[in-house]
Amino acid sequence: MGDRVVEIKKGLEDVFVLETKISSIDGIKGILEYRGFNIHDLLHLSYDAVSYLLIHGKIPDEKEISAYSHQLKKDRGIPEEMIRVLHTCNFNIEAMDALRTEVSYMAHCDPDMNDNSYDGNIRKGTRLISKFPTIVAAFHRIRNNQEIVAPDPHLSHGANFLYMLRGTRPGELEAELIEADFILSAEHELNTSTFSTRVTASTLSDLHSAIISGLSTLKGPLHGGARMAVMEMLDEISVPEHAEEHVLNLISNKQRVMGFGHRVYKTYDPRAKISKELAKKIAEEKHEQKWYEIAQNIENTVNRELVEKRGKPIYPNVDFYAAVIYRYLEITPQLATSVFAIGRVSGWIAHILEQYADNRLIRPRAKFVR
Amino acid sequence: MGDRVVEIKKGLEDVFVLETKISSIDGIKGILEYRGFNIHDLLHLSYDAVSYLLIHGKIPDEKEISAYSHQLKKDRGIPEEMIRVLHTCNFNIEAMDALRTEVSYMAHCDPDMNDNSYDGNIRKGTRLISKFPTIVAAFHRIRNNQEIVAPDPHLSHGANFLYMLRGTRPGELEAELIEADFILSAEHELNTSTFSTRVTASTLSDLHSAIISGLSTLKGPLHGGARMAVMEMLDEISVPEHAEEHVLNLISNKQRVMGFGHRVYKTYDPRAKISKELAKKIAEEKHEQKWYEIAQNIENTVNRELVEKRGKPIYPNVDFYAAVIYRYLEITPQLATSVFAIGRVSGWIAHILEQYADNRLIRPRAKFVR
Numbered sequence: 001m002g003d004r005v006v007e008i009k010k011g012l013e014d015v016f017v018l019e020t021k022i023s024s025i026d027g028i029k030g031i032l033e034y035r036g037f038n039i040h041d042l043l044h045l046s047y048d049a050v051s052y053l054l055i056h057g058k059i060p061d062e063k064e065i066s067a068y069s070h071q072l073k074k075d076r077g078i079p080e081e082m083i084r085v086l087h088t089c090n091f092n093i094e095a096m097d098a099l100r101t102e103v104s105y106m107a108h109c110d111p112d113m114n115d116n117s118y119d120g121n122i123r124k125g126t127r128l129i130s131k132f133p134t135i136v137a138a139f140h141r142i143r144n145n146q147e148i149v150a151p152d153p154h155l156s157h158g159a160n161f162l163y164m165l166r167g168t169r170p171g172e173l174e175a176e177l178i179e180a181d182f183i184l185s186a187e188h189e190l191n192t193s194t195f196s197t198r199v200t201a202s203t204l205s206d207l208h209s210a211i212i213s214g215l216s217t218l219k220g221p222l223h224g225g226a227r228m229a230v231m232e233m234l235d236e237i238s239v240p241e242h243a244e245e246h247v248l249n250l251i252s253n254k255q256r257v258m259g260f261g262h263r264v265y266k267t268y269d270p271r272a273k274i275s276k277e278l279a280k281k282i283a284e285e286k287h288e289q290k291w292y293e294i295a296q297n298i299e300n301t302v303n304r305e306l307v308e309k310r311g312k313p314i315y316p317n318v319d320f321y322a323a324v325i326y327r328y329l330e331i332t333p334q335l336a337t338s339v340f341a342i343g344r345v346s347g348w349i350a351h352i353l354e355q356y357a358d359n360r361l362i363r364p365r366a367k368f369v370r
Numbered sequence: 371m372g373d374r375v376v377e378i379k380k381g382l383e384d385v386f387v388l389e390t391k392i393s394s395i396d397g398i399k400g401i402l403e404y405r406g407f408n409i410h411d412l413l414h415l416s417y418d419a420v421s422y423l424l425i426h427g428k429i430p431d432e433k434e435i436s437a438y439s440h441q442l443k444k445d446r447g448i449p450e451e452m453i454r455v456l457h458t459c460n461f462n463i464e465a466m467d468a469l470r471t472e473v474s475y476m477a478h479c480d481p482d483m484n485d486n487s488y489d490g491n492i493r494k495g496t497r498l499i500s501k502f503p504t505i506v507a508a509f510h511r512i513r514n515n516q517e518i519v520a521p522d523p524h525l526s527h528g529a530n531f532l533y534m535l536r537g538t539r540p541g542e543l544e545a546e547l548i549e550a551d552f553i554l555s556a557e558h559e560l561n562t563s564t565f566s567t568r569v570t571a572s573t574l575s576d577l578h579s580a581i582i583s584g585l586s587t588l589k590g591p592l593h594g595g596a597r598m599a600v601m602e603m604l605d606e607i608s609v610p611e612h613a614e615e616h617v618l619n620l621i622s623n624k625q626r627v628m629g630f631g632h633r634v635y636k637t638y639d640p641r642a643k644i645s646k647e648l649a650k651k652i653a654e655e656k657h658e659q660k661w662y663e664i665a666q667n668i669e670n671t672v673n674r675e676l677v678e679k680r681g682k683p684i685y686p687n688v689d690f691y692a693a694v695i696y697r698y699l700e701i702t703p704q705l706a707t708s709v710f711a712i713g714r715v716s717g718w719i720a721h722i723l724e725q726y727a728d729n730r731l732i733r734p735r736a737k738f739v740r
Contacts, residue, residue, distance in 0.1 A: 006386045011572070012734035015385065016376045024738030036740065081458060088451060090478035097477055100582065104471040108460035190736045192573050196583060199566045202381070203590025212470065213566060213583040220573025222731050263733045361592050363633045364382035366560045368394030370406065 006367050022054060022350050023187045027264040032271065034187050039270060047157040047182040048072055051129055051346035054187055075130035076151035082106060083138060091143040095338040098139045100215045107208035121207050125349040128211060132342045137164035140335060158182055161342065166330060173285050177278050177325055184271040184318065185343030193218040197348045201355040202362040214348045215341060224340040229258040230323035231333035234294055243297030251305055259320030260302055268315045275321030282328045291327045376737050392424060392720050393557045397634040402641065404557050409640060417527040417552040418442055421499055421716035424557055445500035446521035452476060453508060461513040465708040468509045470585045477578035491577050495719040498581060502712045507534035510705060528552055531712065536700060543655050547648050547695055554641040554688065555713025563588040567718045571725040572732040584718045585711060594707040599628040600693035601703035604664055613667030621675055629690030630672055638685045645691030652698045661697045
C-alpha cells in the first residue's frame with residue numbers, strides 16, 4: 001500500500017473542485033464578480049440586496065427586496081435563552097468562539113430545525129443573516145457589562161449593527177463604510193471557510209452544521225483571523241513613524257506581515273482598493289489621520305522592500321484595509337473576525353444551497369508514507 | 371473569466387491532497403492499517419492504546435500507556451457549567467447537535483484555551499477524548515430525566531461509557547464490543563469529516579474549532595449519520611421476515627439502502643467484516659437473533675439483487691453492522707452518530723496535529739459558469 005506513484009495536490013492549489021454560478025475571481029486582472037456583477041457596481045446596493053443576489057441569483061426588484069428586507073428586519077431579535085447562553089460564555093475569549101457556540105445552540109431553537117427542504121433552508125438562512133449582527137453586538141455589550149441594545153428596524157443591516165454595538169446611531173459615512181465592508185466580505189469563491197461549508201454540506205449535514213464549519217474555519221489567522229492580527233499590529237505600531245521599522249523587523253526576522261498576500265490574486269485585491277479609499281475618506285472626516293497613515297507606511301515599506309527590491313508580487317488583501325476601517329468604527333480586534341462573518345454568511349448560504357442542489361460527497365485521498 | 375478549459379475534480383474523487391503517516395486503505399484488497407498496523411491486530415489492544423498509537427505514532431510501552439490511561443481517566447468528569455449547558459439543549463434534537471454545542475462551549479472552559487503549542491494541543495486533545503463519552507451519556511440521561519452517572523476509573527474507555535449511559539456495569543462481551551467499535555471507528559484516512567478537520571486546521575484555527583468542523587461533517591447521512599439511518603431501518607423492518615420486501619421496495623424505488631457502498635472500498639469493508647462477527651457473537655450470547663437476522667436478510671437481498679443480478683459491486687460498510695451492535699448494546703438511534711464520534715475523535719486529533727506540523731492552506735478553486 002502507498003507505493004503507487006500519485007501526484008499530491010497539496011493545499012489543492014489551482015485544483016478546480018466544482019462549478020459555481022455564485023462568483024468569479026480574475027486573479028491576474030484583479031476583478032471580482034458576484035453572479036456576474038462587478039463588486040464596484042454592487043456597492044450602490046444595500047447589503048440586503050447583495051445577499052439576495054448571492055442566494056437567489058438575481059438582483060431583486062422593488063417588491064422582492066421589500067419583502068426580503070422586511071423579513072430580515074423582523075428576524076433580528078434573539079430569544080431570551082440565546083441571551084442566557086451568551087452570559088455563560090467566557091468573557092476573555094475572542095467573539096468568534098461565542099458566535100460559534102451561539103450558532104450551534106441556535107440550531108436547537110430554530111422552528112425549522114427538522115426541515116431540510118429548500119424552503120426550510122431559506123428560512124433558516126434568513127434567520128442566520130438577521131441574527132449574526134445581534135449576537136456579535138450582544139456578546140460585546142454583555143462582556144463589557146453594558147445593557148443589550150434592541151435592533152432598530154429603521155436602520156440598514158450595517159447601521160443597525162453599529163447601533164446595537166455602540167448604543168448610538170452611526171453617522172452617514174460610518175453607515176456607508178460598514179455596509180460596504182459587509183458587501184465586500186460577503187463572497188469570495190472557494191476561500192477556505194466557504195470550501196469547508198461545502199465539504200460539510202456534501203455529507204448532507206444540515207445548514208447550521210455547515211455554517212458552523214465555516215465559522216470554525218474563518219477563525220484561523222491564515223484566513224479571517226488575519227483582520228484581528230492586522231488590528232493588533234496597528235495597535236502595536238501606534239504611531240505612523242514607527243511603521244517602517246516594525247515592518248523591516250518583521251521582514252528581517254522572516255515573519256509574515258499580516259494582511260498581505262493572497263493565493264489567487266497576483267495583483268492588487270480589488271476589495272482592498274475599495275476599502276483603502278473608504279479608509280481615507282473616514283480618516284479625513286474624523287480628522288484622525290493616524291491609523292490611515294500607519295497603514296500607508298506599512299504598505300509603502302512592504303512595497304519598497306518586497307515588491308521593488310525583491311520582485312516578489314505581494315499586495316494588501318481584503319483584511320488589511322478592513323482592519324483600518326474597523327479601527328475608525330470603534331470595532332475592537334477581538335470582534336474583527338466575527339464582523340467579517342456577519343458579511344460572509346450570505347456567501348456561505350449561497351454555496352451550501354448550491355452544494356445541496358447538485359451534491360457529490362467531497363472525499364479526497366491521502367497517500368500513506370512511513 | 372471562467373472561459374479557461376479546466377478539469378473539474380468533482381467530489382475530489384481519487385485526488386490525493388496530502389501525505390499521511392496515520393493510516394492507509396487498500397480499497398481493492400480490503401485492508402485498513404493504522405500507522406502500519408492491520409486493524410485485526412489492533413483489536414487486542416485497548417482503545418486508549420490505539421488512540422495513543424494514532425496520535426503519537428507508536429504503540430505505547432507499559433509506562434507510556436499507564437500514564438496516558440491515567441490522564442484519560444482523570445479527565446473524564448465534566449464541570450458543573452458544562453452540565454448546565456446540556457440542560458439548556460432542546461431534548462428533541464439528535465445527540466450530535468448537543469455534542470457539537472457542548473464541545474464549542476468546552477473550548478471556553480479549557481485551561482489551555484490560548485495555548486496552541488504542540489503540548490497544549492496534546493492536553494486539549496486528551497481532554498476531548500476523555501470527555502466525549504461523558505457528554506454523550508450525560509445528555510442522554512438528562513433528556514430521559516435520569517440522574518447523571520459519574521465515571522468509574524476502574525472501567526475501560528468503552529465499558530465506562532456503557533456504564534455512564536445505562537447506569538449498570540456492562541457484561542464482558544458488551545465491553546469488548548463497544549471497545550472494538552471505538553477502535554474500528556477511530557480512523558479512516560481522509561474520510562469527509564477528517565478532511566474537514568484538516569481544512570479548518572489549515573487556516574491555523576484552533577484544535578476545538580477543527581474538531582467542531584469534524585462533528586458538523588460527521589453528522590450528515592452520507593457519512594456518520596448513516597448509522598442512525600441503519601438503526602431506523604432495522605426498527606422499521608422489525609421482524610426478519612420483512613427485510614427482503616423492504617429492500618426490494620427500496621431498490622425498485624431507486625432509493626439508497628443505508629449502510630451499503632463506499633467511495634474507497636471496492637470489496638468488503640474489513641471493519642464491517644469484524645463487526646459482523648461481533649454482532650453474531652452478541653446475538654448468540656443474548657439469545658436474541660432478531661436484529662442479526664434482519665441484517666443478514668438485508669445483506670443477502672442486496673447481494674442477490676445488486677451484486678449477482680446486476681454485477682454492481684456493493685458491500686456493507688462500517689456503519690451497517692455497527693448499527694446492529696448498537697441495537698444489542700441498547701444504544702438508541704439518536705445517539706448512534708455521537709457514539710461514532712467518541713471513537714473517531716482520536717483520528718481527528720492525529721490528523722489535525724499532522725496538518726499543523728506541515729501546513730499548507732487548503733484553498734481550491736471553482737470554475738465560474740453562467
